[in-house]
Amino acid sequence: MKPSASPLDASTAEEPDGDRETCSGTDPETGVLVLDRFLPYRLSVLSNTVSRSIARLYADRFGITIPEWRVLAILGDSGPRTSAEICGRTAMDKVQVSRAIQRLMSARLVSRRTDPADRRRATIAMTAKGAAVYREVVPLALSREAILLDGFTAEECRLLDRLLDRLADRAGALAGPDDGAGGGA
Amino acid sequence: MKPSASPLDASTAEEPDGDRETCSGTDPETGVLVLDRFLPYRLSVLSNTVSRSIARLYADRFGITIPEWRVLAILGDSGPRTSAEICGRTAMDKVQVSRAIQRLMSARLVSRRTDPADRRRATIAMTAKGAAVYREVVPLALSREAILLDGFTAEECRLLDRLLDRLADRAGALAGPDDGAGGGA
DNA sequence: GGACATTAGTTTCATTTGAAACCATCTGCA
DNA sequence: TGCAGATGGTTTCAAATGAAACTAATGTCC
Numbered sequence: 001m002k003p004s005a006s007p008l009d010a011s012t013a014e015e016p017d018g019d020r021e022t023c024s025g026t027d028p029e030t031g032v033l034v035l036d037r038f039l040p041y042r043l044s045v046l047s048n049t050v051s052r053s054i055a056r057l058y059a060d061r062f063g064i065t066i067p068e069w070r071v072l073a074i075l076g077d078s079g080p081r082t083s084a085e086i087c088g089r090t091a092m093d094k095v096q097v098s099r100a101i102q103r104l105m106s107a108r109l110v111s112r113r114t115d116p117a118d119r120r121r122a123t124i125a126m127t128a129k130g131a132a133v134y135r136e137v138v139p140l141a142l143s144r145e146a147i148l149l150d151g152f153t154a155e156e157c158r159l160l161d162r163l164l165d166r167l168a169d170r171a172g173a174l175a176g177p178d179d180g181a182g183g184g185a
Numbered sequence: 186m187k188p189s190a191s192p193l194d195a196s197t198a199e200e201p202d203g204d205r206e207t208c209s210g211t212d213p214e215t216g217v218l219v220l221d222r223f224l225p226y227r228l229s230v231l232s233n234t235v236s237r238s239i240a241r242l243y244a245d246r247f248g249i250t251i252p253e254w255r256v257l258a259i260l261g262d263s264g265p266r267t268s269a270e271i272c273g274r275t276a277m278d279k280v281q282v283s284r285a286i287q288r289l290m291s292a293r294l295v296s297r298r299t300d301p302a303d304r305r306r307a308t309i310a311m312t313a314k315g316a317a318v319y320r321e322v323v324p325l326a327l328s329r330e331a332i333l334l335d336g337f338t339a340e341e342c343r344l345l346d347r348l349l350d351r352l353a354d355r356a357g358a359l360a361g362p363d364d365g366a367g368g369g370a
Numbered sequence: 371g372g373a374c375a376t377t378a379g380t381t382t383c384a385t386t387t388g389a390a391a392c393c394a395t396c397t398g399c400a
Numbered sequence: 401t402g403c404a405g406a407t408g409g410t411t412t413c414a415a416a417t418g419a420a421a422c423t424a425a426t427g428t429c430c
Binding site: 267268269279280282283284286287303305306307 | 411
């Protein structure tokens with residue numbers, strides 16, 4: 001049920017400039033934004049559905065949250081790291097990381113050792129208990145990913161892989177230049 | 186520093202069943218989860234970056250939040266709707282929608298009319314002011330999408346489109362069957 | 371050697387969020 | 401009628417979040 005003679009026509013500025021006619025998000029007929037074709041929206045819904053589904057998996061069983069799981073995942077794949085390094089690799093901000101570490105520490109899943117050379121820093125490492133949890137969660141997470149990719153050929157996976165990398169790359173362009181603010185890291 | 190002889194080998198059930206050898210997320214050498222190749226994680230980072238960038242756009246200028254914008258977007262693309270219908274179409278839950286509507290109402294961007302036939306329901310519609318905001322935000326949002334897709338050929342856009350649709354489809358399988366709980370709509 | 375800016379990480383506070391409890395209305399149905 | 405569910409939507413309360421202020425240790429430059 002389209003709103004008959006759509007209230008928004010050519011009213012607004014910047015013309016679509018011929019060369020690329022926005023392949024999603026907009027109905028070429030009316031120029032209206034079609035929410036469930038709009039790329040940022042689709043990414044958001046998809047990502048939330050997936051994250052929530054995976055989170056349920058380990059939240060129940062191990063009482064850890066998404067940021068906590070991410071910290072474990074980083075430690076598991078790169079070995080002991082400082083808080084700042086974890087920030088850099090997870091796109092979480094330092095507050096989030098700090099809190100995740102606190103909770104992981106009180107659950108005795110990670111330990112923290114102040115760097116004697118620079119006593120502001122501390123290296124975070126998984127404990128044996130943390131590693132055990134990690135080893136249990138990884139296959140669960142991977143199996144979710146596998147469900148998600150079920151039916152994709154290897155070729156399609158590679159394709160998706162490349163497209164996502166390019167999107168991530170372009171997303172950097174969004175965050176950076178225009179608004180000046182935040183900045184990535 | 187890789188945990189030498191990776192502690193996670195064939196320990197868990199469901200064998201990878203020959204035909205597809207999980208094309209991302211896992212290092213085939215060690216079987217370790219590589220976080221920044223892990224699809225759910227990549228989706229999450231990408232989606233957050235993008236959403237935040239777009240949100241900055243309208244938060245500053247119009248003082249609306251992401252859920253509020255989504256409600257406007259639905260109303261803009263489908264005309265007046267009830268709260269429940271908005272839920273169904275946005276993948277937000279009813280609390281979120283209820284609050285977004287409240288804020289939009291006090292900003293006089295939408296109005297609410299109780300359905301006389303069923304006085305539990307109310308139909309939400311954009312006001313003229315809401316429509317004006319909508320018309321201003323749409324091109325901003327679309328321009329962000331365009332930046333994101335900059336450099337993609339029409340062919341690649343179509344490809345991405347199809348892959349995302351299939352992923353969204355598969356994501357339904359994640360949410361539904363295993364944990365029984367929530368249930369989609 | 372000592373003010374000044376930096377960096378690492380934590381804490382505070384106000385806001386947002388989500389789950390569960392809650393109203394109000396409506397729908398069977400005995 | 402009248403009462404046991406459903407349903408649409410809102411409120412409550414506790415936990416999660418984010419921005420900005422803060423502590424502590426290091427660097428820097430005179």
